[in-house]
Structure formats: structure tokens, C-alpha cells
Amino acid sequence: MNNLDKAVKTAMQEEDMDGYVKIDRYNPEKIANIASHYEDILRNLGEDPSREGLLKTPERVAKALQYLTHGYDLNPSEILKGAMFKEDYSQMVVVKDIEVYSMCEHHMLPFFGKAHIAYIPNGHIVGLSKIPRVVEAFARRLQVQERLTNEIRDCIQETLQPLGVAVVIECRHLCMAMRGVQKQNSVTTTSAFTGAFSGERTRAEFLRLITASLD
Template identity: 80%
Template sequence: MEMDSETVDGYLKIDRYDEGRVATLAAVYKDVLAQLGEDPNREGLIKTPERVAKSLQFLTHGYDLKPAEILKSAMFQEEYSQMVVVKDIEVYSLCEHHMLPFFGKAHIAYVPNGHIVGLSKIPRVVDAFARRLQVQERLTNEIRDCIEDTLKPKGVAVVIECQHLCMAMRGAQKQNSVTTTSAFTGAFLNNERTRAEFLRLITASLH
């Protein structure tokens, strides 16, 4: 296991990479550069294949994570039974069709049914699914299903709003379009007032 480290704002940041994967991917990307008409041996590109290999490992490290276990690591019995909302969670992912980024915000809520979860775990679950090759529709459902199956709450709501570079940089080339997806269970699916309250909370400026 290879490690890159640097000090940022007084904290030691360590990235870990699989050396075998780095070497294999770097060789592939050296050939890609040549196929594009570039000289992979010129000064500015000599280390590019290795950098891309490490970048891809980081951007897809969600494959090595277990989202349900992330939630289980901080589940607590609690009789709180009102809506819990975590909004404006940053989302960064790669479109599986073109391997170009899409990014935006996720808004997630659940109504506890005897258990709550540490608030930081919800953004971590988002990252665990987002840091894979994805489509936004599946990402939305996977987050919903993970929270539903693990916490077994009275309901789960997930809304994701993203811009897709595969639409902005190529294809339709519409730079300002935003894609919104949603997925609901339980109280959010069956109770219009609960769903309306969630939608009001994620669009309100409370801070």
C-alpha cells in the first residue's frame, strides 16, 4: 500500500493507494495519451498517468466502503420521533456513461422509529455511494434504501440536485441545467403533509 502525505492547515493528510492498481492504470493512461496524439514522455505529462491513476482510485474509493456499516457504527436508541433533516450535503460523483463529474447537493431526512444515527454518518453514506461510477437516479435510490434497511425508520426522504459535466461540456452543452431526483419511503411517501414539510425545510433559509 502506497501512501502520499502532506500537511494541510496543521493536519497531516494521508492518501492511501494500491500500488498494483496504480501501476496498471498508469500504463493504460500512458497509452491513452499517445492515442490522443500527445507525447506521454514530454515534461508536463511524464507523471500524468500516475496522477490520473491515483485520482481515479480516490474518486471511486466508495467501492471499498460499506455504507450500512457506517450507519451501524453510530446507531443509538432514542425515543425522538420527529423529522431529522440533513441538507446541503455536497455530492461529487462520476457519471458511469462518460466518466465525467456530476456534482451538487443532497438533502436527506428520516423519521426515527426507536433509533437515531450520528449526524456525520449520513454525509458519509452519501460519499460511500457517490464515490463510484454512478447515475444520479441510482445514487438517490441507494442512499434511500441504505437508510431504510439499516435504521428501519418511519420514513426516509432523499432529494439530490446536480449539474452534469457530460451535459455541460459535451452533448447538449447546456451549462446551467440542473437535474433533480427524489426518493421517498413510509411517512414521506404516504403522508402529503410530512413530504411538504420536508420540501419546505430543504428550501428554507434557516441560517
């Protein structure tokens, strides 16, 4: 068994029972490959990759990119299936203010904010921590906010088969704040609904709950 196979085996052994993989490991072959390209990028930017401050920058960037896109290695549906329970509860379940960190696929610059998610059970509930983990699994990929919103909605709907799903995401995009129009205070809001949340009354209750304060 070579070193790469051992690393993969170790990763599988350390994987949580709910399908959520720890993200503090790196594929050394991928890191070396990505880092080699960043040496050329630094040169093309007019920098000297051999100067002290940049000696380890290509490797650091490569590790950062692998960390920021580890969602490709996660199965969001399996995350949910790992903590599904039969329960006779049919009222709205809301998890709000879930932190979102992702990267715009157009410029590979970050966008970040919060997600608010609700579902109405139809015979099954899911462990509450699994909702943020589904968000993380999709967010840690190259994304656009619109697709991210739909992917979260569809995953919960298809896996849990609830009476309805609601997703609202609010984010700031550095591709707008740092370049282009440079509108630093702009916030982008996207939403996606299924089932019972297509009705005005249920949707209004969800929006009221995610904007309400517990104070």
C-alpha cells in the same frame, strides 16, 4: 508479509471505528496498471507521454481515479451501524446541503451538487455525521444520479428501519455542460421516498424545510 499485505494491514489499523476509511492511500499495483493504460490513451489522443508536462500524468490520473472511486471499498450500512443509538424521538431529522461529488458511469465525467436527506426515527437515531458519509460512500463510485438517490434511501431505510426516509439530490452534470447539448446551467433533481414521506403532508414539510433559509 509482503509490502502489499503490510499496506492493507496499515489501512485496516487506520480505519475509523465507524467504518469510514481514510482515502489518502493507494494500491501501488492498481496505480501502475491503470497508469500504463493512460500512456496508451495519451498516445492515441495525439500526445507524447514522454514530454515533460505529461511524464507523471498517467500516475496522477490513476491516483485520481482510485480516489474518486474509493466508495467501492466502503460499507455504507456499517457506517450507519457504527453510530446507532436508542432514542425516544419520532420527529423528522433533516440533514441538508450535503456536498455531492460523483462520476457519471456513461462518460466518466463529474457531476456535483447537493443532497438533502431526512428520516423519521423509529426507536433509533444515528450520528448526524454518518448521513453525509453514507452519501460519500455511494457517490464515490461510477454512478447515475437516479441510482445514487435510491441507494442512499434504501441503505438508510434498511439499516435504521425508520418510519420513513426522504432523499432529494440536485446536481450539475459535466457530460451535459462540456459535451452533447452543452447546456451549462442545467440542474438535474432526483427524489426518493419511503414510509411516512409517501404522504403528501409529510413530504411537503420536508420540502419546505430543505428550501427554508436560517437567516
